[in-house]
Each structure stands twice: as structure tokens, then as C-alpha cells.
Amino acid sequence: MLMRWLVLVAVLLGGLAGGVAWLNVRGEAPIPPGAAPSTGTPEQVARGEYLARLGNCMTCHTTRGGAPWAGGRGIATPFGTIYAGNLTPDDETGLGRWSAEHFWRAMHHGRSFDGRLLYPAFPYPDTTRVTREDSNALYVYLRTLAPVRQANTPHALQFPYSTQAALAMWRALFFRPAAFEPDAARSAEWNRGAYLVRGLGHCGACHGGRNFLGATPEGGQSLAGGLIPMRNWYAPALTSPDQAGVADWPVEHIVALLRDGVSPRGSTLGPMADVVYRSLQHWRDDDLRATAVFLKSLPQSRSQASGRKPPDPAVLELGADRYERHCADCHGRNGEGVRSATGATLVPPLAGNRVVTMEPPANLIRVIVHGGFLPATAGNPRPFGMPPYGLVLADEEIAAIASYLRRSWGAAAGAVSAQDVARFRGGAGD
Missing domain, CATH: 1.10.760 (Cytochrome Bc1 Complex; Chain D, domain 2)
Known part of the structure; x- marks a missing residue:
């Protein structure tokens, strides 16, 4: 904690010392005089709509029960809550006065219409690699949306994270505008x-x-x-x-x-x-x-050993008992799962399942606590779901089940503790 605060003080002082000139204007071409909103071709609009799906943009820029694309969704971070902006073409609260150049600057440089630096909850460290052609297509698609007058919610960030000076230093340390560079040796x-x-x-x-x-x-x-x-x-x-x-x-x-x-x-x-x-x-x-x-x-390398100790025999005995009571009817006595007559997975097997042995055991704990639900898709229109056991079992019982699974059917992962369950059971956006 002390080290974090020392770094934060350095961030703040470094940003303030440089003033406005320190706000990372690296490689940015100035917005051309008279840059104004524009429309594109039907082909660009269709391309932009597809690209918006590729980027999953609407998920963050639509709050639950709110107008699509009008922003307002809070994104919890360790530094406070950041609220997604209004992407509809409303002149006062959205992108209505943005030109394609302004939009490109946001995508590529992480800077807003008025010159403010954007927080990287908007993933401009990634979208900086998007081509200008794709950026323009996204822009003209967003211009076709119905305007929604909805003011952006101010971010609720702790000091000094709330300052542009601190954000400028963060960018100096961790962000460089980039372009995707194809590998000529690849297809x-x-x-x-x-x-x-x-x-x-x-x-x-x-x-x-x-x-x-x-x-x-x-x-x-x-x-x-x-x-x-x-x-x-x-x-x-x-x-x-x-x-x-x-x-x-x-x-x-x-x-x-x-x-x-x-x-x-x-x-x-x-x-x-x-x-x-x-x-x-x-x-x-x-x-x-x-x-x-x-x-x-992608090159592969095995994860480092966790250093966890094997579970005690009493923990394994408790885990085996609770597995038999709550899990075996669906997942099988030997963790084999269930497949349909055509071979489709109906209940995932636990034997050999990487979620079971993964380190940290966060996902295994969360599935036991909160249940597990696959997405409904055209290829999986009626997904089976696992019920949550977080209100049925104590942390010690959940830890015992997890430990039992991590030592069964050939698995040799270390024990999960009740403290692990307490750590990973909570969290925003379940």
C-alpha cells in the first residue's frame, strides 16, 4: 500500500510539473480547421454495424434498462467507477458534433472531442491498432443511430486518479499510439x-x-x-x-x-x-x-506451479460427501459429464477439466457459488445451467468440494481454502 501511494504521488507531481503540454500529444495530427460531421456510403454503414458487433461496443455503452448506445453504464475499477459515454449522434450529449477526425483521434489516441484524455476502460490501447478505414466505418454507422439526449455521468474516481495530470503520467508510462503491422511470413x-x-x-x-x-x-x-x-x-x-x-x-x-x-x-x-x-x-x-x-x-508454455499444499484427508472426505450429494447426479460419479446421442456436451465433464485445476481457482469457486450458465446461441439454443450453491453450502464445504475435484480422476492440484472462497465469491457484474 505504501509503495502504491508513493507511485501515485510521483504520478501526480510529475503530471502537474509538466502542465498542459505534458498531456501526451504524441504523433497526433491536429484536427483540420472546419472538420465537421459527415455521412458515408451504405456500404460503410453496413461495415460499421458489423465492426460494432466485432468490438462488442454496445455492451459497455448501454446501461441496463437504458436507451441503446446512450451510455451511462458504470464500469467498476480498483480506482473508482468509470461511466461509459453516449455514442448516439445527439449534438449536446453525444457524438453529434464529432467529425470523423475527432472519432479517429479517440480510437487511435484516446482523446475526446474537447481534448480531454480518455480513461483506458475505453480500450484505446487496443483500438489504436484499428485502421482508419474501419474507424471511419464505425463513425458513419454511429451517425445513423437515433439521437438520445442523455448527459454523460461524471466518473466517480478517487483522487488523484480523477485528475488529467495523473492520467497523463499513466499514458506516458503505459501507452503509445500504434498501428497493426501484418506479418509477411504469415497467411x-x-x-x-x-x-x-x-x-x-x-x-x-x-x-x-x-x-x-x-x-x-x-x-x-x-x-x-x-x-x-x-x-x-x-x-x-x-x-x-x-x-x-x-x-x-x-x-x-x-x-x-x-x-x-x-x-x-x-x-x-x-x-x-x-x-x-x-x-x-x-x-x-x-x-x-x-x-x-x-x-x-500462439506459443504455449505451462503455468508455474502454485505451491499449494495437498488437501488434508478430512477435507477430501468432506468434499467427496458433498460432491455425491450435490454434484454427482449431473456431472457423474467419476466426473464424466453427460453427452447427447449426437455427442454434444449437455453437462460438462469435470475429469480433465482445466477450470478445475486452474490457478488461481477463482472460476471454479465462482461457478460453484453463483452457478454456471452457457450463452444461448444458434448452435446452443437451449443451454443447460448449473444452479448456484452459494446460499446452500458454507465456505468450508465449497472449499472441500473444490479441493476434492482438484485431486480426483488424475488431477493433482493443490487445496482450496475457505479463505479462497471468501475472496473470490464476491465481485461486481455477476
Whole structure:
């Protein structure tokens, strides 16, 4: 805690000392005089609508029960709550007076219409790699929305995070405008997948993890896994075979997971299920395949050992008893799960399941506590759901079940404690 405050003081003083000139005007072309709102072609509008689906933009920019795209949704962070802005073309409260140049500056440089620096809850460390052509298409699509007069909610951030000076220093440390650079040694399909994952798809915003100042490693390009702040779900590493790496999966199985939320090799839960429901199931087949090709190519390395001790025999005995009472009827006495006559997964197996042995055990705990629900998609129209046990079982019982699963059917992961359950059971946005 002391180190955090020392860094924050340095951030504040460094930002104030530089004044307005320190607000990171790096590589920004000035907005041309007379830049005004514009419209595009029907082809651009259609492209922009699809790109908005690719980026899952509406999810953050629509509050529950509110007008689509009008903003107001609060995004909880360790530094306070950031509220998404109004993207409808209202002149006073939305993008009505924005030109394509203003929109590009926001996407590429993370700067708003009035010159303010934007907080990276808007994932401009990723969208900086979006092409100008795609930015323009998104812009003209948003211009076609019905204007909604809804003032943006002020962010509720702690001092000094609420200051532009602190944000300027953060950007000096962690952000550089960039462009996607195709790899000439790779196929066009692979490069398309890389562009989607590294850019508008902003996969690294969750799967990259974040440091104590909220920055993702490797300039936002890491896919090595990390806890999702304030939600207590763990976005597993896409570069690890014992987490979410898919290097040994057939491309068709990866596509099925992305599109349907379920495949012969796994299924999606929690925040990833929401991404499938709201975004990925609407992607074109060629983009899904390109993404699968890219993800399959990622270098893989096993996660480091957690150092957890094996559970005590009494804990395993309690876990086996509670598993028999509450879990075995669906997941099977040997954790084998249930498949349909056609081979489709109805109840996921627990034997060999990476969620069970993953470190940290956040997702396993959250599924037991809150239940598990796959997304409803065209390929999985009637998903089965697991009921929540957070009000039925004590933390010690949940820990015992988790520990039992992590030591059964060939698994050899360490014990889960009641303290782990208390840590991971809560969180925003369940």
C-alpha cells in the first residue's frame, strides 16, 4: 500500500510539473480547421454495424434498462467507477458534433472531442491498432443511430486518479499510439485473426491481466491471463495448455467455442459467455476461422506451479460427501459429464477439466457459488445451467468440494481454502 501511494504521488507531481503540454500529444495530427460531421456510403454503414458487433461496443455503452448506445453504464475499477459515454449522434450529449477526425483521434489516441484524455476502460490501447478505414466505418454507422439526449455521468474516481495530470503520467508510462503491422511470413487469414484479437476484439483487455496501476503488460498485447478487476473472474492464459491454450485443438472446435459457446473440447462461462452471446456469435465465419487460426498459433508454455499444499484427508472426505450429494447426479460419479446421442456436451465433464485445476481457482469457486450458465446461441439454443450453491453450502464445504475435484480422476492440484472462497465469491457484474 505504501509503495502504491508513493507511485501515485510521483504520478501526480510529475503530471502537474509538466502542465498542459505534458498531456501526451504524441504523433497526433491536429484536427483540420472546419472538420465537421459527415455521412458515408451504405456500404460503410453496413461495415460499421458489423465492426460494432466485432468490438462488442454496445455492451459497455448501454446501461441496463437504458436507451441503446446512450451510455451511462458504470464500469467498476480498483480506482473508482468509470461511466461509459453516449455514442448516439445527439449534438449536446453525444457524438453529434464529432467529425470523423475527432472519432479517429479517440480510437487511435484516446482523446475526446474537447481534448480531454480518455480513461483506458475505453480500450484505446487496443483500438489504436484499428485502421482508419474501419474507424471511419464505425463513425458513419454511429451517425445513423437515433439521437438520445442523455448527459454523460461524471466518473466517480478517487483522487488523484480523477485528475488529467495523473492520467497523463499513466499514458506516458503505459501507452503509445500504434498501428497493426501484418506479418509477411504469415497467411492473410492469420493476419486477419491477429488484427481482430489485437485490435477491435481487445482480447488482451481481459486475457492480458493488469498491473497495480491498471495497465496490461506488453503494451496491451499480452494474452498470458489475469484476474478481471472487480469481478473476481480469472481470464485464463491463451498461451498456456493448462489454462485456455488451444494449440492442440482442431480449428473447427475453436470456431465452435467462439461461435456457440460450447464445443467438444470445452465451454464458456461467466464474462466469456457474455462475450459469445453479445458479440462472437454474430461474427462472420471467415473472421471466426481467422481468429481460431491465430489463437491456435500462439506459443504455449505451462503455468508455474502454485505451491499449494495437498488437501488434508478430512477435507477430501468432506468434499467427496458433498460432491455425491450435490454434484454427482449431473456431472457423474467419476466426473464424466453427460453427452447427447449426437455427442454434444449437455453437462460438462469435470475429469480433465482445466477450470478445475486452474490457478488461481477463482472460476471454479465462482461457478460453484453463483452457478454456471452457457450463452444461448444458434448452435446452443437451449443451454443447460448449473444452479448456484452459494446460499446452500458454507465456505468450508465449497472449499472441500473444490479441493476434492482438484485431486480426483488424475488431477493433482493443490487445496482450496475457505479463505479462497471468501475472496473470490464476491465481485461486481455477476
